[in-house]
Amino acid sequence: MSLMNPDPAARAAVGTIGRGAGGTSPSSGALPHLTTTVPCEFVRRSSMAEVFLTSCRRASETRFTLTGQWPRAHAFFNGPGGQHDPLQAAETIKQVALYLAHAELGVSLGHHFVPCDLSFTSDPDELAIGAVPSDLSIEADCVDLVRKGSRLVEFGLSITIRRNDRALATGTVRFVCVSPGAYHRLRGxxxxxxxxxxxxxxxxxxxxxxxxxxxxxxxxxxxxxxxxxxxxxxxxxxxxxxxxxxxxxxxxxxxxxxxxxxxxxxxxxxxxxxxxxxxxxxxxxxxxxxxxxxxxxxxxxxxxxxxxxxxxxxxxxxxxxxxxxxxxxx
Missing domain, CATH: 3.10.129.10 (Hotdog Thioesterase)
Structure with missing residues (x-):
C-alpha cells in the first residue's frame, strides 16, 4: 500500500529536523551529534520539555526507526528506586503514533486522534536511571492502515523501545483519525x-x-x-x-x-x-x-x-x- 506524503508544512519541518540531527551544517562545518526534539505540534504537546522524540528515519514503506531521550528527572514521570517511570513508555508510544501520523502518514495538523487502545509491557531491570539521560532507539511497524481514498482514517503501531540495544518496553497502539469538521460534529x-x-x-x-x-x-x-x-x-x-x-x-x-x-x-x-x-x-x-x-x-x-x-x-x-x-x- 502506498503511503500518502506529508503535507508541505510537515515535510519542511521534518527536513529541518533531519539536517540538525544529522550533525552537519553547510555554513559552519562539522557539528557532531547535535540533538533536537521533533516539533511539539506533531506530538500534541505545548512544552518542549514534554517531547521525548528526537528524530525519525523511514526503514521501509511501513517501518520506521526513531530516536528519543528520557531525562534523568521528570516533573511527573518519576519511577520508584531510581528507575524511569514505566508509564513514560506509554507516553512515548503515544508520541510515536502521533508523530508518524503527521510526519509520515499524511495526516494534516489540526486533525484529531481518537484512541482505541494502548498496551505496553516494560522490563523493570532495564529502567535504571544512569549518569546521563537515556538515549532511546525506537522501532515502529505500521499495521492495519485503513484509508478512505487517500485519507488515513485508522492505523495501528507495534513499537519496541531500546536503550543500548536492550529492550526497555514493547507496546501497541491504535488510533482513529478525525478531521476538524467531523470532530466538531462528533463532539457537538x-x-x-x-x-x-x-x-x-x-x-x-x-x-x-x-x-x-x-x-x-x-x-x-x-x-x-x-x-x-x-x-x-x-x-x-x-x-x-x-x-x-x-x-x-x-x-x-x-x-x-x-x-x-x-x-x-x-x-x-x-x-x-x-x-x-x-x-x-x-x-x-x-x-x-x-x-x-x-x-x-x-x-x-x-x-x-x-x-x-x-x-x-x-x-x-x-x-x-x-x-x-x-x-x-x-
Whole structure:
C-alpha cells in the first residue's frame, strides 16, 4: 500500500529536523551529534520539555526507526528506586503514533486522534536511571492502515523501545483519525456541567497511598465504597494537561488506573508497574463524576498483582484497563 506524503508544512519541518540531527551544517562545518526534539505540534504537546522524540528515519514503506531521550528527572514521570517511570513508555508510544501520523502518514495538523487502545509491557531491570539521560532507539511497524481514498482514517503501531540495544518496553497502539469538521460534529456543543460534580480539590488521602510523592499528582478522590474512587485530576497540572483538551486525556485515565491499582495495596506494600492494556470506549468529560473501580484478578504468585480497572461516567463505560505489576514490602 502506498503511503500518502506529508503535507508541505510537515515535510519542511521534518527536513529541518533531519539536517540538525544529522550533525552537519553547510555554513559552519562539522557539528557532531547535535540533538533536537521533533516539533511539539506533531506530538500534541505545548512544552518542549514534554517531547521525548528526537528524530525519525523511514526503514521501509511501513517501518520506521526513531530516536528519543528520557531525562534523568521528570516533573511527573518519576519511577520508584531510581528507575524511569514505566508509564513514560506509554507516553512515548503515544508520541510515536502521533508523530508518524503527521510526519509520515499524511495526516494534516489540526486533525484529531481518537484512541482505541494502548498496551505496553516494560522490563523493570532495564529502567535504571544512569549518569546521563537515556538515549532511546525506537522501532515502529505500521499495521492495519485503513484509508478512505487517500485519507488515513485508522492505523495501528507495534513499537519496541531500546536503550543500548536492550529492550526497555514493547507496546501497541491504535488510533482513529478525525478531521476538524467531523470532530466538531462528533463532539457537538460543550456538555453542561453537573451540579453534583464538585470543583477540583486536592485529595484528602496521602499521596503515598496512590504511589505518588506530590499531592498535585494524585488524580483520584476517595468514595464511600472500597476499591472505588472519583476521578479528580488537577486541570491546571502542567504535564497531565499540557494542551487545552475538551475532555480528560487518555494518559490521565491510564494514570488513574495505576493509582487505583496502588490504592488496593496495604500500607506497607509498594507496586512496580510492569504492564498495562487499556481500551478506550468513550470520552471522559469534564464537570461530571467519573468513577474508577478496581478489582483484583486471580494471580499465581504473592509478589505479583493483576487488577482490572474500569472507569464509568453517566452510566456508560469510559475505559477498561488491565494492570499488572510486582509487589514489594516498603
Amino acid at each position: 456543543p460543550a456538555p453542561e456541567s453537573s451540579p453534583t460534580q464538585p470543583a477540583h480539590q486536592p485529595s484528602e488521602v496521602a499521596p503515598s497511598a496512590f504511589g505518588r510523592g506530590l499531592r498535585r499528582d494524585v488524580v483520584l478522590a476517595s468514595s464511600d465504597h472500597p476499591g472505588r474512587w472519583r476521578l479528580n485530576p488537577d486541570p491546571d497540572h502542567p504535564v497531565l494537561f499540557d494542551i487545552g483538551d475538551d475532555h480528560i486525556p487518555p494518559m490521565v485515565l491510564m494514570e488513574a488506573a495505576r493509582q487505583a491499582t496502588y490504592g488496593l495495596l496495604v500500607s506497607d506494600r509498594s507496586l512496580t508497574l510492569t504492564a498495562m492494556s487499556t481500551e478506550f470506549h468513550s470520552y471522559a468529560e469534564f464537570g461530571r463524576p467519573c468513577w474508577i473501580e478496581a478489582a483484583p484478578v486471580l494471580v499465581q504468585h504473592s509478589d505479583t498483582m493483576s487488577v482490572l480497572v474500569t472507569g464509568r461516567q453517566d452510566g456508560r463505560r469510559v475505559f477498561g484497563s488491565h494492570v499488572s505489576g510486582t509487589v514489594t514490602r516498603c
